Amino acid sequence: MADKTFTLDECKKHASDKDCWLVVHGKVYNVTDFLEEHPGGYDIILTSAGKDATQDFEEIGHSNSARELLEKYHIGGFAGGDSAPGSRNTGAAVAKSGGASKAINVLLPLLLILAAVLVNMYLKKE
Template identity: 50%
Template structure:
């Protein structure tokens, strides 16, 4: 395989729309923009996963060997760690645009997990205990 261009995740994140749709799967960067209309599951699912690592989503679907071969035609490079300058520039852009830093997003994801799974389990447990001991 010829030397592939290396992209930091910061660059991949800039391509998260139907007009410019990049995905990372297993450390490889794919430009899926021209494939969106051909995708059997519709373009929305691809665009939702764009601009980030979509390995889990890709594997969870269980794509065929043919789909994996098609993916190789869309390969544009590999993922690399950002340089300190790129990281600083991305943080500056996030501050200027009012976006939350990635750490804040992680906390938000944790709250969603708690609200989505832990809270219902606790409520079911309480309902069970009330039913069992309220007699």
């Protein structure tokens, strides 16, 4: 089932609460059964129905468990067709920037601790 590929036009036909598809990182998901369960609410997910929801999905900063949950609803690949500027490769771009900001989140506190230890050592010497 998941080896089918859908165009944006096909996805657009599934944009209601009775039949809701969305695209995240180049994959198409049928999330109709998930709408009621979505912790972020039913309406918000519908605003991304039938289109490339990668940016919306990433902007919220969904957890890894949300990403794992996605796989349950995977029905196929996305053939593209979104003419919005810059949207075609948003998947990879967002994933990359997400990775970089995560690294900073870990490295920055470590650097601050290191600086504090060094200052402390320096002050003790005096």
